[in-house]
Amino acid sequence: MVNVLYDKAITCPVCKNIFHTKKVRTSATRIEKRDTDFCTHYIGENPILYNVFVCPMCGYAALESGFEEINAAGKKMIQESISRRWTQRSFGEERTILEAIETYKLALLCSQILGHKKGTLANICLRIAWLYRYLSHEKEFEFLTHAVNCFEQAFANEPMPIGNLDDVSLTYLIGELHRMIGHYEEAVEWFGKAVSNPAIKTKKKIDTMAREQWRLAKDAYRKKSSHDQVG
Ligand SMILES: [Zn+2]
Structure with missing residues:
Protein backbone atom coordinates (compact mmCIF):
# COMPACT_ATOMS: atom_id res chain seq x y z
CA MET A 1 0.00 0.00 0.00
CA VAL A 2 1.25 3.46 -0.85
CA ASN A 3 1.92 5.57 2.20
CA VAL A 4 -0.75 8.25 2.27
CA LEU A 5 0.97 10.24 5.01
CA TYR A 6 4.39 11.79 4.67
CA ASP A 7 6.71 13.70 7.01
CA LYS A 8 7.31 17.39 6.64
CA ALA A 9 10.22 19.11 8.41
CA ILE A 10 9.29 22.40 10.09
CA THR A 11 11.43 24.99 11.83
CA CYS A 12 9.62 26.52 14.78
CA PRO A 13 9.65 30.32 14.43
CA VAL A 14 9.51 30.71 18.23
CA CYS A 15 12.27 28.40 19.51
CA LYS A 16 14.05 27.42 16.24
CA ASN A 17 13.61 23.73 17.01
CA ILE A 18 13.27 21.56 13.90
CA PHE A 19 10.49 18.99 14.11
CA HIS A 20 8.47 16.70 11.86
CA THR A 21 4.75 16.68 11.29
CA LYS A 22 2.56 14.45 9.13
CA LYS A 23 0.78 15.62 6.01
CA VAL A 24 -1.67 13.81 3.72
CA ARG A 25 -0.62 13.45 0.09
CA THR A 26 -3.01 15.58 -1.97
CA SER A 27 -3.15 12.89 -4.64
CA ALA A 28 -4.44 10.45 -2.02
CA THR A 29 -7.34 12.50 -0.67
CA ARG A 30 -10.76 11.36 -1.75
CA ILE A 31 -13.86 13.39 -0.94
CA GLU A 32 -16.96 11.50 0.11
CA LYS A 33 -19.31 14.47 0.60
CA ARG A 34 -19.56 18.09 1.72
CA ASP A 35 -21.97 19.37 4.36
CA THR A 36 -23.91 22.61 4.02
CA ASP A 37 -21.32 24.45 6.17
CA PHE A 38 -18.51 23.27 3.83
CA CYS A 39 -17.35 20.51 6.20
CA THR A 40 -15.73 17.90 4.00
CA HIS A 41 -15.95 14.18 4.68
CA TYR A 42 -13.13 12.09 3.27
CA ILE A 43 -12.73 8.46 2.38
CA GLY A 44 -9.50 7.37 4.06
CA GLU A 45 -7.10 9.92 5.57
CA ASN A 46 -8.54 13.32 6.39
CA PRO A 47 -6.13 16.23 5.74
CA ILE A 48 -8.02 18.44 8.22
CA LEU A 49 -6.48 16.37 11.03
CA TYR A 50 -3.01 17.59 10.05
CA ASN A 51 -3.61 21.29 9.38
CA VAL A 52 -2.26 22.46 12.74
CA PHE A 53 1.48 22.38 13.37
CA VAL A 54 2.54 22.02 17.02
CA CYS A 55 6.14 22.53 18.11
CA PRO A 56 6.88 19.67 20.55
CA MET A 57 9.59 21.72 22.26
CA CYS A 58 7.87 25.04 23.09
CA GLY A 59 4.15 24.35 22.53
CA TYR A 60 3.63 26.98 19.85
CA ALA A 61 0.71 25.86 17.65
CA ALA A 62 -0.92 27.43 14.61
CA LEU A 63 -2.68 26.61 11.37
CA GLU A 64 -0.18 25.66 8.68
CA SER A 65 -1.13 28.75 6.65
CA GLY A 66 -0.18 31.15 9.46
CA PHE A 67 2.52 29.19 11.28
CA GLU A 68 5.41 31.41 10.15
CA GLU A 69 3.57 34.65 10.79
CA ILE A 70 4.73 35.63 14.25
CA ASN A 71 6.75 38.69 15.22
CA ALA A 72 9.21 39.26 18.07
CA ALA A 73 6.53 40.47 20.49
CA GLY A 74 4.39 37.44 19.65
CA LYS A 75 7.28 35.04 20.26
CA LYS A 76 7.78 36.57 23.68
CA MET A 77 4.08 36.19 24.50
CA ILE A 78 4.15 32.50 23.50
CA GLN A 79 7.29 31.87 25.53
CA GLU A 80 5.77 33.48 28.60
CA SER A 81 2.22 32.14 28.37
CA ILE A 82 2.70 28.73 26.76
CA SER A 83 6.32 27.47 26.81
CA ARG A 84 6.82 27.98 30.53
CA ARG A 85 3.98 25.59 31.34
CA TRP A 86 4.52 23.28 28.38
CA THR A 87 5.54 19.65 28.90
CA GLN A 88 7.28 18.32 25.79
CA ARG A 89 4.82 16.45 23.65
CA SER A 90 4.80 15.52 19.99
CA PHE A 91 1.81 15.47 17.65
CA GLY A 92 4.08 14.42 14.80
CA GLU A 93 2.67 10.94 14.26
CA GLU A 94 -0.62 9.79 12.78
CA ARG A 95 -3.39 11.63 14.65
CA THR A 96 -6.69 10.41 16.00
CA ILE A 97 -9.61 12.83 15.77
CA LEU A 98 -9.30 13.52 19.52
CA GLU A 99 -5.59 14.31 19.12
CA ALA A 100 -6.42 16.60 16.20
CA ILE A 101 -8.96 18.39 18.42
CA GLU A 102 -6.18 18.94 20.98
CA THR A 103 -3.96 20.50 18.30
CA TYR A 104 -6.73 22.88 17.19
CA LYS A 105 -7.44 23.85 20.80
CA LEU A 106 -3.73 24.63 21.26
CA ALA A 107 -3.81 26.71 18.07
CA LEU A 108 -6.92 28.50 19.35
CA LEU A 109 -5.19 29.29 22.64
CA CYS A 110 -2.07 30.61 20.87
CA SER A 111 -4.24 32.67 18.50
CA GLN A 112 -6.07 34.23 21.43
CA ILE A 113 -2.81 35.03 23.21
CA LEU A 114 -1.46 36.60 20.02
CA GLY A 115 -4.62 38.64 19.47
CA HIS A 116 -5.27 37.20 16.02
CA LYS A 117 -8.18 38.40 13.91
CA LYS A 118 -11.67 37.08 14.67
CA GLY A 119 -11.73 35.49 11.22
CA THR A 120 -8.79 33.27 12.19
CA LEU A 121 -10.41 32.29 15.51
CA ALA A 122 -13.68 31.57 13.66
CA ASN A 123 -12.00 29.25 11.19
CA ILE A 124 -10.26 27.34 13.98
CA CYS A 125 -13.53 27.00 15.96
CA LEU A 126 -15.38 25.81 12.85
CA ARG A 127 -12.82 23.07 12.30
CA ILE A 128 -13.07 21.98 15.94
CA ALA A 129 -16.85 21.75 15.43
CA TRP A 130 -16.33 19.58 12.34
CA LEU A 131 -13.96 17.27 14.22
CA TYR A 132 -16.58 16.81 16.94
CA ARG A 133 -19.15 16.17 14.17
CA TYR A 134 -17.03 13.31 12.82
CA LEU A 135 -17.37 11.82 16.32
CA SER A 136 -21.10 12.71 16.60
CA HIS A 137 -20.20 14.58 19.78
CA GLU A 138 -22.56 17.25 21.13
CA LYS A 139 -19.64 19.67 21.68
CA GLU A 140 -19.95 20.35 17.95
CA PHE A 141 -22.70 22.88 18.71
CA GLU A 142 -20.66 24.71 21.33
CA PHE A 143 -17.92 25.31 18.73
CA LEU A 144 -20.39 26.18 15.95
CA THR A 145 -21.68 28.88 18.31
CA HIS A 146 -18.16 30.23 18.96
CA ALA A 147 -17.48 30.12 15.21
CA VAL A 148 -20.59 32.07 14.21
CA ASN A 149 -19.97 34.73 16.87
CA CYS A 150 -16.41 35.24 15.63
CA PHE A 151 -17.45 35.18 11.95
CA GLU A 152 -20.05 37.90 12.61
CA GLN A 153 -17.43 40.11 14.26
CA ALA A 154 -15.03 39.41 11.40
CA PHE A 155 -17.75 40.24 8.86
CA ALA A 156 -18.36 43.59 10.55
CA ASN A 157 -14.76 44.61 11.16
CA GLU A 158 -12.25 42.73 9.04
CA PRO A 159 -11.30 42.89 5.36
CA MET A 160 -12.46 40.09 3.04
CA PRO A 161 -11.65 37.40 2.29
CA ILE A 162 -11.82 35.71 5.70
CA GLY A 163 -9.61 32.68 5.18
CA ASN A 164 -10.84 31.40 1.82
CA LEU A 165 -14.33 32.90 2.26
ZN1 LIG B 1 9.10 25.82 19.27
Missing part, protein backbone atom coordinates in the same frame (compact mmCIF):
# COMPACT_ATOMS: atom_id res chain seq x y z
CA ASP A 166 -15.39 35.85 0.14
CA ASP A 167 -18.18 38.22 1.13
CA VAL A 168 -21.06 36.13 -0.33
CA SER A 169 -19.79 32.75 0.89
CA LEU A 170 -19.26 34.15 4.38
CA THR A 171 -22.74 35.71 4.47
CA TYR A 172 -24.21 32.35 3.47
CA LEU A 173 -22.08 30.47 6.01
CA ILE A 174 -23.10 32.75 8.90
CA GLY A 175 -26.74 32.08 7.98
CA GLU A 176 -26.18 28.34 7.82
CA LEU A 177 -24.31 28.19 11.15
CA HIS A 178 -27.15 30.09 12.81
CA ARG A 179 -29.63 27.62 11.29
CA MET A 180 -27.62 24.65 12.52
CA ILE A 181 -27.65 25.90 16.12
CA GLY A 182 -31.37 26.75 15.98
CA HIS A 183 -31.10 30.55 15.61
CA TYR A 184 -33.69 30.59 12.82
CA GLU A 185 -34.50 34.29 12.89
CA GLU A 186 -30.83 35.26 12.44
CA ALA A 187 -30.44 32.55 9.80
CA VAL A 188 -33.34 33.96 7.75
CA GLU A 189 -31.81 37.43 7.98
CA TRP A 190 -28.34 36.33 6.82
CA PHE A 191 -29.65 34.15 3.98
CA GLY A 192 -31.75 37.12 2.84
CA LYS A 193 -28.62 39.24 2.86
CA ALA A 194 -26.74 36.59 0.85
CA VAL A 195 -29.34 36.17 -1.91
CA SER A 196 -29.80 39.93 -2.31
CA ASN A 197 -26.06 40.42 -2.85
CA PRO A 198 -25.58 40.84 -6.64
CA ALA A 199 -22.26 38.98 -6.42
CA ILE A 200 -24.12 35.74 -5.64
CA LYS A 201 -25.08 35.48 -9.34
CA THR A 202 -21.48 34.53 -10.10
CA LYS A 203 -21.65 31.73 -7.52
CA LYS A 204 -24.30 29.35 -8.72
CA LYS A 205 -23.71 26.73 -6.04
CA ILE A 206 -23.87 29.18 -3.15
CA ASP A 207 -26.96 30.78 -4.69
CA THR A 208 -28.77 27.42 -4.80
CA MET A 209 -27.65 26.46 -1.30
CA ALA A 210 -28.63 29.85 0.16
CA ARG A 211 -32.15 29.62 -1.31
CA GLU A 212 -32.61 26.03 -0.14
CA GLN A 213 -31.34 26.65 3.41
CA TRP A 214 -33.28 29.94 3.57
CA ARG A 215 -36.47 27.99 2.94
CA LEU A 216 -35.59 25.45 5.64
CA ALA A 217 -34.80 28.23 8.11
CA LYS A 218 -38.08 30.04 7.35
CA ASP A 219 -40.06 26.81 7.87
CA ALA A 220 -38.24 26.07 11.10
CA TYR A 221 -38.77 29.63 12.30
CA ARG A 222 -42.50 29.47 11.55
CA LYS A 223 -42.84 26.14 13.35
CA LYS A 224 -40.91 27.42 16.32
CA SER A 225 -42.98 30.63 16.57
CA SER A 226 -46.30 28.80 16.42
CA HIS A 227 -45.01 26.29 18.95
CA ASP A 228 -43.88 29.11 21.25
CA GLN A 229 -47.33 30.73 21.01
CA VAL A 230 -49.10 27.50 21.89
CA GLY A 231 -46.64 26.80 24.70
Whole structure:
Protein backbone atom coordinates (compact mmCIF):
# COMPACT_ATOMS: atom_id res chain seq x y z
CA MET A 1 0.00 0.00 0.00
CA VAL A 2 1.25 3.46 -0.85
CA ASN A 3 1.92 5.57 2.20
CA VAL A 4 -0.75 8.25 2.27
CA LEU A 5 0.97 10.24 5.01
CA TYR A 6 4.39 11.79 4.67
CA ASP A 7 6.71 13.70 7.01
CA LYS A 8 7.31 17.39 6.64
CA ALA A 9 10.22 19.11 8.41
CA ILE A 10 9.29 22.40 10.09
CA THR A 11 11.43 24.99 11.83
CA CYS A 12 9.62 26.52 14.78
CA PRO A 13 9.65 30.32 14.43
CA VAL A 14 9.51 30.71 18.23
CA CYS A 15 12.27 28.40 19.51
CA LYS A 16 14.05 27.42 16.24
CA ASN A 17 13.61 23.73 17.01
CA ILE A 18 13.27 21.56 13.90
CA PHE A 19 10.49 18.99 14.11
CA HIS A 20 8.47 16.70 11.86
CA THR A 21 4.75 16.68 11.29
CA LYS A 22 2.56 14.45 9.13
CA LYS A 23 0.78 15.62 6.01
CA VAL A 24 -1.67 13.81 3.72
CA ARG A 25 -0.62 13.45 0.09
CA THR A 26 -3.01 15.58 -1.97
CA SER A 27 -3.15 12.89 -4.64
CA ALA A 28 -4.44 10.45 -2.02
CA THR A 29 -7.34 12.50 -0.67
CA ARG A 30 -10.76 11.36 -1.75
CA ILE A 31 -13.86 13.39 -0.94
CA GLU A 32 -16.96 11.50 0.11
CA LYS A 33 -19.31 14.47 0.60
CA ARG A 34 -19.56 18.09 1.72
CA ASP A 35 -21.97 19.37 4.36
CA THR A 36 -23.91 22.61 4.02
CA ASP A 37 -21.32 24.45 6.17
CA PHE A 38 -18.51 23.27 3.83
CA CYS A 39 -17.35 20.51 6.20
CA THR A 40 -15.73 17.90 4.00
CA HIS A 41 -15.95 14.18 4.68
CA TYR A 42 -13.13 12.09 3.27
CA ILE A 43 -12.73 8.46 2.38
CA GLY A 44 -9.50 7.37 4.06
CA GLU A 45 -7.10 9.92 5.57
CA ASN A 46 -8.54 13.32 6.39
CA PRO A 47 -6.13 16.23 5.74
CA ILE A 48 -8.02 18.44 8.22
CA LEU A 49 -6.48 16.37 11.03
CA TYR A 50 -3.01 17.59 10.05
CA ASN A 51 -3.61 21.29 9.38
CA VAL A 52 -2.26 22.46 12.74
CA PHE A 53 1.48 22.38 13.37
CA VAL A 54 2.54 22.02 17.02
CA CYS A 55 6.14 22.53 18.11
CA PRO A 56 6.88 19.67 20.55
CA MET A 57 9.59 21.72 22.26
CA CYS A 58 7.87 25.04 23.09
CA GLY A 59 4.15 24.35 22.53
CA TYR A 60 3.63 26.98 19.85
CA ALA A 61 0.71 25.86 17.65
CA ALA A 62 -0.92 27.43 14.61
CA LEU A 63 -2.68 26.61 11.37
CA GLU A 64 -0.18 25.66 8.68
CA SER A 65 -1.13 28.75 6.65
CA GLY A 66 -0.18 31.15 9.46
CA PHE A 67 2.52 29.19 11.28
CA GLU A 68 5.41 31.41 10.15
CA GLU A 69 3.57 34.65 10.79
CA ILE A 70 4.73 35.63 14.25
CA ASN A 71 6.75 38.69 15.22
CA ALA A 72 9.21 39.26 18.07
CA ALA A 73 6.53 40.47 20.49
CA GLY A 74 4.39 37.44 19.65
CA LYS A 75 7.28 35.04 20.26
CA LYS A 76 7.78 36.57 23.68
CA MET A 77 4.08 36.19 24.50
CA ILE A 78 4.15 32.50 23.50
CA GLN A 79 7.29 31.87 25.53
CA GLU A 80 5.77 33.48 28.60
CA SER A 81 2.22 32.14 28.37
CA ILE A 82 2.70 28.73 26.76
CA SER A 83 6.32 27.47 26.81
CA ARG A 84 6.82 27.98 30.53
CA ARG A 85 3.98 25.59 31.34
CA TRP A 86 4.52 23.28 28.38
CA THR A 87 5.54 19.65 28.90
CA GLN A 88 7.28 18.32 25.79
CA ARG A 89 4.82 16.45 23.65
CA SER A 90 4.80 15.52 19.99
CA PHE A 91 1.81 15.47 17.65
CA GLY A 92 4.08 14.42 14.80
CA GLU A 93 2.67 10.94 14.26
CA GLU A 94 -0.62 9.79 12.78
CA ARG A 95 -3.39 11.63 14.65
CA THR A 96 -6.69 10.41 16.00
CA ILE A 97 -9.61 12.83 15.77
CA LEU A 98 -9.30 13.52 19.52
CA GLU A 99 -5.59 14.31 19.12
CA ALA A 100 -6.42 16.60 16.20
CA ILE A 101 -8.96 18.39 18.42
CA GLU A 102 -6.18 18.94 20.98
CA THR A 103 -3.96 20.50 18.30
CA TYR A 104 -6.73 22.88 17.19
CA LYS A 105 -7.44 23.85 20.80
CA LEU A 106 -3.73 24.63 21.26
CA ALA A 107 -3.81 26.71 18.07
CA LEU A 108 -6.92 28.50 19.35
CA LEU A 109 -5.19 29.29 22.64
CA CYS A 110 -2.07 30.61 20.87
CA SER A 111 -4.24 32.67 18.50
CA GLN A 112 -6.07 34.23 21.43
CA ILE A 113 -2.81 35.03 23.21
CA LEU A 114 -1.46 36.60 20.02
CA GLY A 115 -4.62 38.64 19.47
CA HIS A 116 -5.27 37.20 16.02
CA LYS A 117 -8.18 38.40 13.91
CA LYS A 118 -11.67 37.08 14.67
CA GLY A 119 -11.73 35.49 11.22
CA THR A 120 -8.79 33.27 12.19
CA LEU A 121 -10.41 32.29 15.51
CA ALA A 122 -13.68 31.57 13.66
CA ASN A 123 -12.00 29.25 11.19
CA ILE A 124 -10.26 27.34 13.98
CA CYS A 125 -13.53 27.00 15.96
CA LEU A 126 -15.38 25.81 12.85
CA ARG A 127 -12.82 23.07 12.30
CA ILE A 128 -13.07 21.98 15.94
CA ALA A 129 -16.85 21.75 15.43
CA TRP A 130 -16.33 19.58 12.34
CA LEU A 131 -13.96 17.27 14.22
CA TYR A 132 -16.58 16.81 16.94
CA ARG A 133 -19.15 16.17 14.17
CA TYR A 134 -17.03 13.31 12.82
CA LEU A 135 -17.37 11.82 16.32
CA SER A 136 -21.10 12.71 16.60
CA HIS A 137 -20.20 14.58 19.78
CA GLU A 138 -22.56 17.25 21.13
CA LYS A 139 -19.64 19.67 21.68
CA GLU A 140 -19.95 20.35 17.95
CA PHE A 141 -22.70 22.88 18.71
CA GLU A 142 -20.66 24.71 21.33
CA PHE A 143 -17.92 25.31 18.73
CA LEU A 144 -20.39 26.18 15.95
CA THR A 145 -21.68 28.88 18.31
CA HIS A 146 -18.16 30.23 18.96
CA ALA A 147 -17.48 30.12 15.21
CA VAL A 148 -20.59 32.07 14.21
CA ASN A 149 -19.97 34.73 16.87
CA CYS A 150 -16.41 35.24 15.63
CA PHE A 151 -17.45 35.18 11.95
CA GLU A 152 -20.05 37.90 12.61
CA GLN A 153 -17.43 40.11 14.26
CA ALA A 154 -15.03 39.41 11.40
CA PHE A 155 -17.75 40.24 8.86
CA ALA A 156 -18.36 43.59 10.55
CA ASN A 157 -14.76 44.61 11.16
CA GLU A 158 -12.25 42.73 9.04
CA PRO A 159 -11.30 42.89 5.36
CA MET A 160 -12.46 40.09 3.04
CA PRO A 161 -11.65 37.40 2.29
CA ILE A 162 -11.82 35.71 5.70
CA GLY A 163 -9.61 32.68 5.18
CA ASN A 164 -10.84 31.40 1.82
CA LEU A 165 -14.33 32.90 2.26
CA ASP A 166 -15.39 35.85 0.14
CA ASP A 167 -18.18 38.22 1.13
CA VAL A 168 -21.06 36.13 -0.33
CA SER A 169 -19.79 32.75 0.89
CA LEU A 170 -19.26 34.15 4.38
CA THR A 171 -22.74 35.71 4.47
CA TYR A 172 -24.21 32.35 3.47
CA LEU A 173 -22.08 30.47 6.01
CA ILE A 174 -23.10 32.75 8.90
CA GLY A 175 -26.74 32.08 7.98
CA GLU A 176 -26.18 28.34 7.82
CA LEU A 177 -24.31 28.19 11.15
CA HIS A 178 -27.15 30.09 12.81
CA ARG A 179 -29.63 27.62 11.29
CA MET A 180 -27.62 24.65 12.52
CA ILE A 181 -27.65 25.90 16.12
CA GLY A 182 -31.37 26.75 15.98
CA HIS A 183 -31.10 30.55 15.61
CA TYR A 184 -33.69 30.59 12.82
CA GLU A 185 -34.50 34.29 12.89
CA GLU A 186 -30.83 35.26 12.44
CA ALA A 187 -30.44 32.55 9.80
CA VAL A 188 -33.34 33.96 7.75
CA GLU A 189 -31.81 37.43 7.98
CA TRP A 190 -28.34 36.33 6.82
CA PHE A 191 -29.65 34.15 3.98
CA GLY A 192 -31.75 37.12 2.84
CA LYS A 193 -28.62 39.24 2.86
CA ALA A 194 -26.74 36.59 0.85
CA VAL A 195 -29.34 36.17 -1.91
CA SER A 196 -29.80 39.93 -2.31
CA ASN A 197 -26.06 40.42 -2.85
CA PRO A 198 -25.58 40.84 -6.64
CA ALA A 199 -22.26 38.98 -6.42
CA ILE A 200 -24.12 35.74 -5.64
CA LYS A 201 -25.08 35.48 -9.34
CA THR A 202 -21.48 34.53 -10.10
CA LYS A 203 -21.65 31.73 -7.52
CA LYS A 204 -24.30 29.35 -8.72
CA LYS A 205 -23.71 26.73 -6.04
CA ILE A 206 -23.87 29.18 -3.15
CA ASP A 207 -26.96 30.78 -4.69
CA THR A 208 -28.77 27.42 -4.80
CA MET A 209 -27.65 26.46 -1.30
CA ALA A 210 -28.63 29.85 0.16
CA ARG A 211 -32.15 29.62 -1.31
CA GLU A 212 -32.61 26.03 -0.14
CA GLN A 213 -31.34 26.65 3.41
CA TRP A 214 -33.28 29.94 3.57
CA ARG A 215 -36.47 27.99 2.94
CA LEU A 216 -35.59 25.45 5.64
CA ALA A 217 -34.80 28.23 8.11
CA LYS A 218 -38.08 30.04 7.35
CA ASP A 219 -40.06 26.81 7.87
CA ALA A 220 -38.24 26.07 11.10
CA TYR A 221 -38.77 29.63 12.30
CA ARG A 222 -42.50 29.47 11.55
CA LYS A 223 -42.84 26.14 13.35
CA LYS A 224 -40.91 27.42 16.32
CA SER A 225 -42.98 30.63 16.57
CA SER A 226 -46.30 28.80 16.42
CA HIS A 227 -45.01 26.29 18.95
CA ASP A 228 -43.88 29.11 21.25
CA GLN A 229 -47.33 30.73 21.01
CA VAL A 230 -49.10 27.50 21.89
CA GLY A 231 -46.64 26.80 24.70
ZN1 LIG B 1 9.10 25.82 19.27
